[in-house]
Amino acid sequence: MTVIEHSDLAPEAAPAVVGPRRLLSRLRTPQAITGAAMLAVVVLAGLLAPLLAPHGPAEVHFDAPFQLPGTVGFALGTDDLGRDVLSRMMYGIRASLMVGIVAVGLAVVVGTPLGLAAGYWRLLDAPVSRLTDVTLAFPFLILAVGLAAINGPSLAGAAISLGIAQVPTMVRVVRAETMRLKESPFVLAATAMDASGPRILAQHVLPNCLSAIIVQATVIMPAAVLGEAVLSFLGLGIQPPTPSLGIMLSDAQQYLGRAPTAALFPGLAIVAICLGFNLLGDALRDALDPSTDRK
């Protein structure tokens, strides 16, 4: 699957002139509401898995393999070992979201300071740009292959390789914002008042970069969720018996003809997470961009 390296989807510039209250009112579009509703269902299902799941995620029922959806006790059917597809999905969503959060966290924590520095100090621009070039030269799957070769496949390895792979795009987004803001009157004024570089960045530039960072995070999140599914599917990520949407699909592939629904639902869960973030991200980008007022 093509995991989109979204640098190209980054917003041109999203100045934070839209206040929180106005933002909320501008987010009342069908698109945003659909996205938010999808995410709410999925995230709740994941968070409340221990309370709501009808069965344990690894609980096998050898007397009831390949049950169809709608079977009493197994709303979405069972897999080859008679494990409840719905329960496993709910736990799998937790793993997906966890990897996504770690990847976003990594990209923000590493990418933001690098982007600020590269955008503000010309001297640092070239080294940081080379660094991002080098990182981009390693696709996330190759990074994951390398990490799996060194440490063995794991959830942490998958999350780290996905996060590292997203750092360059975050650096570029923040760098572009910083370069733009550097020329703005309030930064020039602060410079004239002899404020130090780090102070200007922290007080004036970073707060104005936040909306771009948030939008970029909504881009990274689905990419990481898709990436986790791919890595787990290939056996490079989360290891069984820990439930993961990717592992469920990889299991289901082996008996695709007998129980197609075991492959259908985990895939739909991934689509729901990613579509939710993509819809919300798009709406957020439009809402934060004052130039869309004209439309």
Added chain:
Amino acid sequence: MRRYLLVRLGQSAITLLLASMVIFLGVRMLPGDPALAMAGEEATPERLAMIRADLGLDQPVWVQYGRFLAEVASGDLGESTRTGASVASMIGATLPVTLWLSLYAIVVAVVTGVALGLLAERYRGRWPEWVANAAALTSLSVPNFWLGMLAILYLCIGLGLFPASGYVPLTDDPVGWLVHLTLPALILGTGLAAVIMRQTRASMIEAMRTDYVRTARAKGLGRTRVLLRYGLRNSLIVVVTIAGLQLGGLISGAVVTEQIFALPGFGKLTLDAVFQRDYPVIQAVVVLTTVGYVLVNLAVDVLYSVIDPRIRVGGRS
């Protein structure tokens, strides 16, 4: 133009050098002592020392790094620790499959992406735009391997439209080759098509706001003509760049697609190597992907400056 090319070449060289250091250090971090692996657990310290000297492991790190660079540059990628075959020949056998698959997918993605982008812009505010946008957003959210599984289930097993797996070399049977690659390429191309569609659209919206488009429209040129002549030309640059930038994603995607459709390509080689801990093969795969990525992006930048002369100015992109 020459200055721009020189700067870009220098940047690519630095990137490759840094990447080679990362790979070299990564290989050294691999668990296990290669000398111990070769000599066996019962080896005497003298024998181990001999093997280490043989492999150059007793040399300073920078000497080892130099040897590594020289070997890679001369195309000597070592032998597989599993089969003993030369890694270069293993790659030679599998790479064409992946290259054909990727190329096919890029063609699919560019054609559908640009066409949908054009359509959405031409019928802005009407249902084709809405459909194209929804399609793009959905295909960005769908895991391709899942789509592949569903396609196998319904199109291959259900309707028998395509073969579900396998590969036929182009030289053996061109028709069989095309038939076997079509579905994998369609699946691999969907995500990229969505990105290209959105970018085509964004750059067209921008182009449609320019003065020269307004002039062309004022002269009485139709909306479709203007779109094709000015909008398309402007979005070409974006499409070329995206295709280059997305190469990393495409490689990752090819690995999974090959796995689903049982294509004997580079991706399968990579995965087998990881699970068999065949380190020389892993190293070669990483080196090759990195070099390929850097070179393609260099080519993209050069192509870019040919398409759009404005980019050459100043030597910075």
